[in-house]
Amino acid sequence: MFRSHNVAARIFERQICTPAPGTSIHCARRFYENLVPSCTIYDVECPDHSFRKFTDDGRYLISFSRNHQDLIVYRPTWLSFSCKDENCHDLPLKAKRFESFFTQLYCVPLASSSEVICKDFFLYIESNQFGLFATSTAQIHDAPAVGGAIQGVPSIEKITFHLLRLEDGVILDERVFRNDYVNLAHSMGVFLYDDLLAILSLRYQTIHILQIRDSGNLVDVRAIGAFCREDDELFINSNMHVPMNHVGNGLQHNEPFSDISFLSGIKQRLLSFIFRAIWNEETDETLRIQCLKKKFYYHFQDYVDLIIWKVQFLDRHHLLIKFGSVDGGISRNADHLPAFFAVYNMETTEVIAFFSQNSAELYFLFEQFCDHFHATSKHSLYMNFISSHSNNIHAFEQLRFNKNKASSSSQFVKKMLVSLPFSCQSQSPSPYFDQSLFRFDEKLISATDRHRQSTDHPIKFILRRQPYSLKFKIKPGPENGSTDGRTKKISSFLFHPVLPLALSVQQTLFLQPSVVNIHFRK
Amino acid sequence: MGSLLGDWPSFDPHNFSQLRPSDPSNPSKMTPVTYHPTHDRTLPPPNQVISSEAKNILLRHFYQRAEEKLRPKRSASENLAPEHGCKHPRASASDTMPT
Numbered sequence: 054m055f056r057s058h059n060v061a062a063r064i065f066e067r068q069i070c071t072p073a074p075g076t077s078i079h080c081a082r083r084f085y086e087n088l089v090p091s092c093t094i095y096d097v098e099c100p101d102h103s104f105r106k107f108t109d110d111g112r113y114l115i116s117f118s119r120n121h122q123d124l125i126v127y128r129p130t131w132l133s134f135s136c137k138d139e140n141c142h143d144l145p146l147k148a149k150r151f152e153s154f155f156t157q158l159y160c161v162p163l164a165s166s167s168e169v170i171c172k173d174f175f176l177y178i179e180s181n182q183f184g185l186f187a188t189s190t191a192q193i194h195d196a197p198a199v200g201g202a203i204q205g206v207p208s209i210e211k212i213t214f215h216l217l218r219l220e221d222g223v224i225l226d227e228r229v230f231r232n233d234y235v236n237l238a239h240s241m242g243v244f245l246y247d248d249l250l251a252i253l254s255l256r257y258q259t260i261h262i263l264q265i266r267d268s269g270n271l272v273d274v275r276a277i278g279a280f281c282r283e284d285d286e287l288f289i290n291s292n293m294h295v296p297m298n299h300v301g302n303g304l305q306h307n308e309p310f311s312d313i314s315f316l317s318g319i320k321q322r323l324l325s326f327i328f329r330a331i332w333n334e335e336t337d338e339t340l341r342i343q344c345l346k347k348k349f350y351y352h353f354q355d356y357v358d359l360i361i362w363k364v365q366f367l368d369r370h371h372l373l374i375k376f377g378s379v380d381g382g383i384s385r386n387a388d389h390l391p392a393f394f395a396v397y398n399m400e401t402t403e404v405i406a407f408f409s410q411n412s413a414e415l416y417f418l419f420e421q422f423c424d425h426f427h428a429t430s431k432h433s434l435y436m437n438f439i440s441s442h443s444n445n446i447h448a449f450e451q452l453r454f455n456k457n458k459a460s461s462s463s464q465f466v467k468k469m470l471v472s473l474p475f476s477c478q479s480q481s482p483s484p485y486f487d488q489s490l491f492r493f494d495e496k497l498i499s500a501t502d503r504h505r506q507s508t509d510h511p512i513k514f515i516l517r518r519q520p521y522s523l524k525f526k527i528k529p530g531p532e533n534g535s536t537d538g539r540t541k542k543i544s545s546f547l548f549h550p551v552l553p554l555a556l557s558v559q560q561t562l563f564l565q566p567s568v569v570n571i572h573f574r575k
Numbered sequence: 576m577g578s579l580l581g582d583w584p585s586f587d588p589h590n591f592s593q594l595r596p597s598d599p600s601n602p603s604k605m606t607p608v609t610y611h612p613t614h615d616r617t618l619p620p621p622n623q624v625i626s627s628e629a630k631n632i633l634l635r636h637f638y639q640r641a642e643e644k645l646r647p648k649r650s651a652s653e654n655l656a657p658e659h660g661c662k663h664p665r666a667s668a669s670d671t672m673p674t
Contacts, residue, residue, distance in 0.1 A: 330644045371634055396637050406637040418636055425633035 054080050058520065060087040078438065085484040086491075086516060090553045091525040092575040094144075095532040096568050099151035100125070104547055104558055104569070106502060108177045108184070109435065109482055111551040113219050114155055115184065121169040123162050124186060126219060127155040129549055132573075144575065154554065154571060159222040163215055164188040171237040176245045176478055178265055180432045183225065185245070185265075186215045187237050196232075201279070202256045203360060205379045206234050214243075214252070216271055225269030233257060236363075239503075244477050246366035247430035249274070253364045258317065260364050260372065262399065277372075278361075281318035281402035289315075316357065318402075323376070323395055324356055326404040359393065365474035366428045371405075372397045373426070373474045388471060411467040419469060420452070427475055435550065439480050439500060440488040447488040447517065483548035485514060485555075491524065492517055498527065498546055507544035507559050509534040529557035530568050 054072055055063045063084065072080040102116040102125055114127040132153035136145055164170050168188040176185040189212045196208030212230040217223065234256040236242030244251045250263040250271075259278030263271050280286045316324070331348050335341040349356075359376040367373050377392040394415060396406040408415040419426065423443035429436040437444070442452040459465035479501055485491060486500035491514045497505060498512050511528035515521060529544040540561050547556040553574035560567040612618075630638065 333645055333647055336647075367634060368631060396634075405641045414640070418633060422633045422636070425631050 055083060058086070060084070063087070079489070082438070082484045082487060082490065085487075085553070086518075086524065088553050088574050089485070089514070089525040090527075090555050090572040090574050092144075092573055093528060093532075094149045094571040094573075095528075097149065097151050097571050099569050101566055103172055103567075104556060105172060105175050106481075106547055107549050108179075108182075108219070109433065109478065109550055110177075110179055110182075111549050112182065113158070113184075114547070115175055117170050117172045118160075121172055122164040122166075123160055124170065124217070124222070125160045126158045126222060128158050129154060129552065129554065130156055131552070131554075151569070151571070154573070161217070161222040161224070163224075167191075168211065168213070173239050174237045174243070176240055176243065176250075177219075178245065178248070180248070181265075181267055181269070182219045183265065183269065184217045184219045185243075185250070186217065187235075187243075188213045188215065189237065192234075196256075200232075200257075202232075203258060203379065206256045208232050208256060209234055212237070214271070216265065216269060218269060226271045228252075228263065228271050230254065239476055239479065241363060241476050244365045244474075246428050246477070247369065247432065249366065249369065251364050251366060251372065253361060254278075255361075258361055260361065260374075275399065277319055277397075277399065279317045281322060285318060319361075319374075319397070320357065320359075322397070322402060322404045323359075323407065326395075326407055327356065330407070355391075362392065363474050365426075365477070367396065367426070368428060370398055370400045372399060375474055388467070394470070394473060410470055411463045412470070413462075413466060415473075416466040416469060419473065426473060428477075435482040438484075438487070439482055440486065445488045447492075481548050482550045483555075485548060485553075489517055491515065502545065502547075504543040504545050504560075507542035525572075527555065527557055527572055529559040529570060 054070065054076075055066055057063060057066070067080075101119055103119065103121075105115040105117060107114050107129065111129065114129055116125045116127065117123065118125065130153075132144075132148050134145055134148040134153070163186055165188075168190050171187045171189055174185075174187040177183075178185065190210045192207045192209050194207045196202070196206075198204040202208070209230075210232060212233060212235055214228045214230075215224055216226045218225055230252075233254050235252055235254060242253045242255065248265045250261075250265060252261040252263065253259075254261060257278065259276050261276050262274040264274050266272055275283055280289075315321075328345070328349055331345055332341060335344050355378075358378065360379055361374055362377045362381065363375040365373050374395045374397055375392060376395060378390050381390040381392070392410040394406075394408045394410070394412075395404050397404050421443065423441045424437070427436060427439070427441070440448050442448040456462075456465055459468075480486075481500045481502060483500070486493075493499075493512060493514050497508065507529055509530065511526035513523055514525050514527070515523050527546065529546070530542065540563070542559055542561050544557055544559045547558070549555065555572040557570045557572065558567050559570075628635070
């Protein structure tokens with residue numbers, strides 16, 4: 054739309070030209086090509102906190118104290134300074150401070166002495182400016198599988214989810230899980246959609262659905278796992294008051310209820326879906342039975358042994374659930390283990406789809422409708438503009454390139470589907486990561502907030518459009534590079550969603566204080 | 576002249592000279608062309624309500640596939656032999672667990 058790269062010319066053009074229908078936000082975003090965080094303040098003196106992220110509306114910067122017990126929230130502002138000298142091109146020293154950009158709002162202790170805040174966990178409820186944090190006690194590995202728990206998953210004595218109002222730091226509600234395990238790293242075990250929370254208890258194989266009310270209360274909606282409908286438990290309890298008598302070799306045993314092996318509600322739904330799908334494949338009776346034997350009964354125990362690994366919402370009623378074997382639930386690298394995906398409707402309690410991890414059909418849907426897997430609630434419209442291969446031609450071309458380069462199509466499909474189900478709020482909405490605006494090395498920096506290997510070379514952001522020039526560089530770490538070239542360094546980047554402001558935090562692995570740089574537009 | 580276009584500048588002074596405005600004292604004899612349907616086959620049902628689909632396109636695909644999978648197929652006499660080529664693409668080979 055814009056004919057010139059000059060920002061003043063673009064502003065004049067914006068006054069007279071109407072953008073093409075449906076592209077007003079894309080056109081407005083192009084001004085980010087002109088306003089870039091090109092100035093860096095290296096190694097700024099700042100409080101020794103671990104900075105987590107900016108909230109997606111840009112109102113708050115979330116950080117935790119080093120001992121992982123307190124939450125400190127800052128308000129991002131912009132620097133202002135006055136200069137008495139005539140030649141004032143450089144920033145005066147007193148402006149080059151952390152406090153020029155950030156004002157501390159409050160410091161709230163969240164964790165008691167035996168607990169720590171999980172510094173990788175943070176979910177933001179934008180509509181009410183609530184924040185969800187998690188504290189936990191230490192993990193106990195090799196916990197015994199009692200009380201309905203499954204083997205192989207560690208146990209945490211107490212996990213507490215805290216709901217805070219971020220405006221003033223008031224704790225509104227808490228939810229405690231005892232002797233349970235929820236995967237808190239990178240918020241993988243919890244998914245937020247609108248006002249609904251899905252918390253996956255790995256240990257008890259239950260998906261807890263909670264609602265966050267405007268008043269700040271966390272309300273239980275349902276728990277999917279052993280039972281699917283809210284009144285299933287009541288029905289079973291009222292009909293199973295008679296102890297079973299097992300007759301074997303003349304002996305009679307009175308088995309307690311918990312030993313009666315009903316498959317859990319969700320497992321029954323899954324197995325019946327698989328059965329019916331295979332049943333309907335053939336119409337001939339003998340072929341049908343053969344098919345069932347080969348595809349269903351031969352693998353029956355494997356299907357029964359599947360456990361839920363991860364869950365996400367697809368909309369308010371539908372969940373995408375990843376099933377896998379017991380060994381892979383918490384391990385990082387479970388790619389070699391078999392995994393399956395199921396789509397479950399919470400209202401009708403039906404499974405409506407079941408795929409294996411290298412299903413070409415699921416990959417086709419993932420390729421075409423990736424944005425629909427990132428369940429966008431009506432409050433998070435900025436999610437629609439995060440570049441994905443479904444909404445951005447450059448990302449799509451990169452995907453196609455990787456697909457054609459892959460030696461095995463099945464392996465490629467499996468590798469792509471590993472990212473499902475998605476974790477929520479894991480991508481930065483900053484326009485500097487928009488693939489239509491800038492080109493950058495995705496291995497060094499990307500919208501996904503993960504720690505990356507740090508290099509001494511600055512990370513370049515190059516314009517996608519004419520004149521394809523280098524617009525700005527982000528260099529983590531000290532200005533002259535670190536003296537110690539051999540220690541492994543990791544960097545994380547926090548981009549403000551709206552302002553041309555970014556923080557880069559470089560850490561070594563020996564608990565040395567991290568080096569924080571501020572990148573902004575001067 | 577009282578033309579609707581008044582004294583607006585024009586490239587050629589003879590342009591728009593034939594145009595006469597609609598004069599309330601002298602109503603135009605031209606009636607606009609209207610269409611009257613000759614049949615009622617295309618009338619909407621009287622209680623029709625148009626609303627947007629609640630399910631997004633991804634979920635519609637899932638439901639469509641579920642319907643195809645779970646709908647009982649036609650009897651064997653109408654299928655000559657299991658022709659996998661004409662079936663909808665389905666990960667039938669990879670739906671089974673690796674042995």
